[in-house]
Amino acid sequence: xxxxxxxxxxxxxxxxxxxxxxxxxxxxxxxxxxxxxxxxxxxxxxxxxxxxxxxxxxxxxxxxxxxxxxxxxxxxxxxxxxxxxxxxxxxxxxxxxxxxxxxxxxxxxxxxxxxxxxxxxxxxxxxxxxxxxxxxxxxxxxxxxxxxxx
Amino acid sequence: xxxxxxxxxxxxxxxxxxxxxxxxxxxxxxxxxxxxxxxxxxxxxxxxxxxxxxxxxxxxxxxxxxxxxxxxxxxxxxxxxxxxxxxxxxxxxxxxxxxxxxxxxxxxxxxxxxxxxxxxxxxxxxxxxxxxxxxxxxxxxxxxxxxxxx
Amino acid sequence: xxxxxxxxxxxxxxxxxxxxxxxxxxxxxxxxxxxxxxxxxxxxxxxxxxxxxxxxxxxxxxxxxxxxxxxxxxxxxxxxxxxxxxxxxxxxxxxxxxxxxxxxxxxxxxxxxxxxxxxxxxxxxxxxxxxxxxxxxxxxxxxxxxxxxx
Amino acid sequence: xxxxxxxxxxxxxxxxxxxxxxxxxxxxxxxxxxxxxxxxxxxxxxxxxxxxxxxxxxxxxxxxxxxxxxxxxxxxxxxxxxxxxxxxxxxxxxxxxxxxxxxxxxxxxxxxxxxxxxxxxxxxxxxxxxxxxxxxxxxxxxxxxxxxxx
Numbered sequence: 017x018x019x020x021x022x023x024x025x026x027x028x029x030x031x032x033x034x035x036x037x038x039x040x041x042x043x044x045x046x047x048x049x050x051x052x053x054x055x056x057x058x059x060x061x062x063x064x065x066x067x068x069x070x071x072x073x074x075x076x077x078x079x080x081x082x083x084x085x086x087x088x089x090x091x092x093x094x095x096x097x098x099x100x101x102x103x104x105x106x107x108x109x110x111x112x113x114x115x116x117x118x119x120x121x122x123x124x125x126x127x128x129x130x131x132x133x134x135x136x137x138x139x140x141x142x143x144x145x146x147x148x149x150x151x152x153x154x155x156x157x158x159x160x161x162x163x164x165x166x
Numbered sequence: 167x168x169x170x171x172x173x174x175x176x177x178x179x180x181x182x183x184x185x186x187x188x189x190x191x192x193x194x195x196x197x198x199x200x201x202x203x204x205x206x207x208x209x210x211x212x213x214x215x216x217x218x219x220x221x222x223x224x225x226x227x228x229x230x231x232x233x234x235x236x237x238x239x240x241x242x243x244x245x246x247x248x249x250x251x252x253x254x255x256x257x258x259x260x261x262x263x264x265x266x267x268x269x270x271x272x273x274x275x276x277x278x279x280x281x282x283x284x285x286x287x288x289x290x291x292x293x294x295x296x297x298x299x300x301x302x303x304x305x306x307x308x309x310x311x312x313x314x315x316x
Numbered sequence: 317x318x319x320x321x322x323x324x325x326x327x328x329x330x331x332x333x334x335x336x337x338x339x340x341x342x343x344x345x346x347x348x349x350x351x352x353x354x355x356x357x358x359x360x361x362x363x364x365x366x367x368x369x370x371x372x373x374x375x376x377x378x379x380x381x382x383x384x385x386x387x388x389x390x391x392x393x394x395x396x397x398x399x400x401x402x403x404x405x406x407x408x409x410x411x412x413x414x415x416x417x418x419x420x421x422x423x424x425x426x427x428x429x430x431x432x433x434x435x436x437x438x439x440x441x442x443x444x445x446x447x448x449x450x451x452x453x454x455x456x457x458x459x460x461x462x463x464x465x466x
Numbered sequence: 467x468x469x470x471x472x473x474x475x476x477x478x479x480x481x482x483x484x485x486x487x488x489x490x491x492x493x494x495x496x497x498x499x500x501x502x503x504x505x506x507x508x509x510x511x512x513x514x515x516x517x518x519x520x521x522x523x524x525x526x527x528x529x530x531x532x533x534x535x536x537x538x539x540x541x542x543x544x545x546x547x548x549x550x551x552x553x554x555x556x557x558x559x560x561x562x563x564x565x566x567x568x569x570x571x572x573x574x575x576x577x578x579x580x581x582x583x584x585x586x587x588x589x590x591x592x593x594x595x596x597x598x599x600x601x602x603x604x605x606x607x608x609x610x611x612x613x614x615x616x
Binding site: 330331333334335336338339360361362363364365366370371372373375376377379380395397398399400401402403404405 | 480481483484485486488489510511512513514515516520521522523525526527529530545547548549550551552553554555
């Protein structure tokens with residue numbers, strides 16, 4: 017897991033199994049230890065009633081970036097599950113290309129605290145939304161069922 | 167707004183302008199004063215890496231149900247914007263048909279506190295996820311820009 | 317742990333070791349399986365700048381009620397730690413006697429999702445504040461250090 | 467309000483009216499535009515059952531620092547009220563002197579998004595807890611009643 021190539025390969029393998037990422041058009045842009053960035057081109061199919069990116073899609077992108085940021089610090093055999101997250105919407109999500117960066121604030125054996133921020137690539141210093149999450153390290157669960165873990 | 171038909175029509179008109187709802191296949195199932203239910207049939211395009219409904223899609227559905235629940239208690243000329251929400255994921259989101267019900271806990275002139283719960287229709291007593299949100303009543307804003315409101 | 321007397325005794329023993337509860341004047345009012353109520357008489361020492369109960373004191377009371385609600389469903393040798401919580405303040409915290417009731421929404425082996433509400437005893441149907449929390453079941457830790465558990 | 471002396475005086479005047487701050491022994495350590503730091507010496511009366519600072523007291527300190535950080539960016543005649551906050555507890559709150567710093571992430575006319583972090587003065591790079599809050603700008607309310615504002 018200290019090999020950056022294999023770290024990225026491990027994240028990419030999981031990412032590629034997330035059908036939702038393909039549906040919305042998100043792609044993996046950066047994988048580092050404790051930090052992951054996803055990108056999402058604007059798409060009119062992803063809007064709310066005023067034509068901005070839907071808060072739920074913003075959250076989907078940030079949750080996924082946050083989850084994989086935690087995943088990069090987990091043992092190779094672990095899976096990641098979101099326990100909870102909070103989102104603050106700061107500005108209308110306008111832009112041509114959105115970037116969500118997740119970053120681990122506190123690693124841990126069973127839980128990790130992670131944050132993510134969403135920006136438009138053309139205005140990286142003006143965050144559109146923030147997420148703060150607790151991620152669970154799931155081990156020895158072929159079924160990966162959060163119910164039985166919680 | 168006390169006419170239930172016009173209340174539902176007003177919510178439906180806004181709902182139909184949310185491209186994201188069409189993309190994921192969500193529909194408006196119930197509109198009452200302070201309570202709205204959305205339904206979403208399971209779709210393999212909406213899954214995360216373990217085949218369950220993606221936490222982001224669960225959140226999208228709950229946020230939208232919560233927002234419209236608040237909207238039903240707002241003046242007819244108002245728009246609704248999500249200020250923030252928190253999601254707790256209780257169980258893996260398995261099911262054939264998901265239902266998200268939003269309910270206003272505390273109405274207000276400028277802000278409303280709302281909750282939502284997600285269940286599978288076949289097990290309505292076992293919530294899969296919970297959301298708790300602050301919604302803003304937006305008046306006199308042709309642009310409906312949360313940035314300038316916040 | 318199915319003996320209600322011993323359940324209450326176990327909670328009371330831990331409660332009595334919380335110096336903060338004595339400082340603010342809180343008392344244990346009810347202990348049931350998955351539900352705990354604390355009471356706090358109004359005290360001018362506990363106010364914020366407008367003379368209402370300080371949001372932090374409201375949160376202290378709700379967090380403690382929520383934590384013990386989870387504790388009642390844990391093995392006798394476990395300790396409870398708060399992972400995270402969110403508070404919504406609905407109304408100014410005015411009253412002569414405050415009651416915070418915690419209730420487990422989703423028990424679990426390692427984590428529990430719990431909510432709490434704060435009311436004034438004279439208006440039990442008008443919640444003043446709501447809390448929603450994730451509690452951790454801590455086993456085999458003589459030091460009870462959340463850092464090493466997270 | 468651009469005069470730093472009067473800015474600090476305005477915050478101090480409000481802080482001194484918070485009885486809770488005197489009760490727990492907190493003091494105002496720094497006031498800048500959009501940033502406020504409070505200090506709290508460890509006191510055995512403020513502990514939970516394992517001898518650490520109670521999560522509720524940590525939250526009280528962070529909420530107050532966050533609220534005053536927002537207050538420094540408000541008009542002189544405004545009052546500040548907490549709408550909601552989330553707390554993540556990262557490590558056991560051990561230390562001789564605690565510092566909570568609030569910082570505005572997004573100012574606004576009616577709402578502000580603020581964060582706060584709690585550290586022990588002896589280990590400023592290891593946050594013990596994080597808070598993320600929405601603060602309301604309250605104008606023209608002699609009674610300062612959040613109920614009527616929400």
